[in-house]
Amino acid sequence: AQSVTQLDSQVPVFEEAPVELRCNYSSSVSVYLFWYVQYPNQGLQLLLKYLSGSTLVESINGFEAEFNKSQTSFHLRKPSVHISDTAEYFCAVSANSGGSNYKLTFGKGTLLTVNP
């Protein structure tokens, strides 16, 4: 069975500082990886995804994540954060759970707080 570990439940940073939100997964098969963002009292929005190809994927608002198969990681990074990036971030992994069935599993989330 697959699992996702987000190593930090909370990450406080100052505006314009770099940030890294860590995500590790466990799975014995090939995976697809996702990062979602959730603003207060809203649903989750897809931030970026890795399905295949280049291991470095980018979002339109400056976030990037790199799939590292040997480290089983998919850390999210941004070189300079804004106040508006304050939100909860969820890492998710999709892997084959038997036959042709894939299952999407989420981590427990990391609350990113950007302070002025």
Added chain:
Amino acid sequence: SQTIHQWPATLVQPVGSPLSLECTVEGTSNPNLYWYRQAAGRGLQLLFYSVGIGQISSEVPQNLSASRPQDRQFILSSKKLLLSDSGFYLCAWSVWAGGEAFFGQGTRLTVV
């Protein structure tokens, strides 16, 4: 384009009362549909998923049930709510099982 509607946004219900949360998807056919519950600091817990009309899989035993009466309609129900049913409920859909999921805005349920 595809959209997902979930209602109501907030709900306060007494213990022992019934529950019905509805979710509909527009702009796609035969979506995979999901109900998640989110508790603070515990991430998202998958409650039910459906790959087609009348096909419901339950991930965890609980006081809730789900139904899919139409292709793009997914309903979460309970006959008698418990205090522990309080939480933030999210409906989602995907093109293929385990693929990129698209979420509704969520329902904040408080059982009192």
